[in-house]
Amino acid sequence: MFKNSLKIIYRNLWRYKSYTLINIIGLAIGIAAMVWGYQTYKYSYSFDNFHKDRDNVYRALTYKKDADGMKGIVPMTAVLQARQDFSGIKEVVRWDSRGASIKYDKSDAFAEQIHFTDPAFFDLFNFPLAAGNNDLTDPRALLITEKTAKNISVVRTRLVRHLPYMPVKRMLCR
Numbered sequence: 001m002f003k004n005s006l007k008i009i010y011r012n013l014w015r016y017k018s019y020t021l022i023n024i025i026g027l028a029i030g031i032a033a034m035v036w037g038y039q040t041y042k043y044s045y046s047f048d049n050f051h052k053d054r055d056n057v058y059r060a061l062t063y064k065k066d067a068d069g070m071k072g073i074v075p076m077t078a079v080l081q082a083r084q085d086f087s088g089i090k091e092v093v094r095w096d097s098r099g100a101s102i103k104y105d106k107s108d109a110f111a112e113q114i115h116f117t118d119p120a121f122f123d124l125f126n127f128p129l130a131a132g133n134n135d136l137t138d139p140r141a142l143l144i145t146e147k148t149a150k151n152i153s154v155v156r157t158r159l160v161r162h163l164p165y166m167p168v169k170r171m172l173c174r
Contacts, residue, residue, distance in 0.1 A: 060079070076094070098114050
């Protein structure tokens with residue numbers, strides 16, 4: 001019985017080749033879209049889930065007329081005004097990223113992404129540290145990742161006193 005059903009299915013699929021091809025392509029596109037959608041959903045809702053207060057942390061975006069959509073750039077005056085107007089805002093942290101070429105001692109320079117932030121950054125976010133502390137009250141404070149430390153051949157326990165860099169763009173040194 002089952003063998004006969006498979007024969008009939010095979011014969012019909014072979015007889016209507018174009019219809020079969022359209023159905024298989026549609027099924028493949030549908031499955032690919034579902035997998036892509038699931039992966040996007042999984043990534044979006046699992047991003048930065050290790051922070052202790054992730055339900056109370058928000059990112060402010062602004063819309064500028066005639067621009068390419070939403071931007072993560074908010075003027076500081078608007079931030080201070082929002083902090084006064086809305087009692088729910090407890091802490092505000094600025095974040096800026098720039099590209100730079102870093103050179104340590106006599107080694108070759110290498111490109112790296114540099115991030116600048118406020119001292120209250122680690123009050124909102126809890127990134128684990130391999131060594132040292134996350135005190136950013138000193139304007140010369142420098143935190144580097146383990147990958148960057150390996151790139152500049154710095155032993156983790158050694159304290160970096162001076163790390164010159166050559167900015168690719170204008171930036172404020174932190």
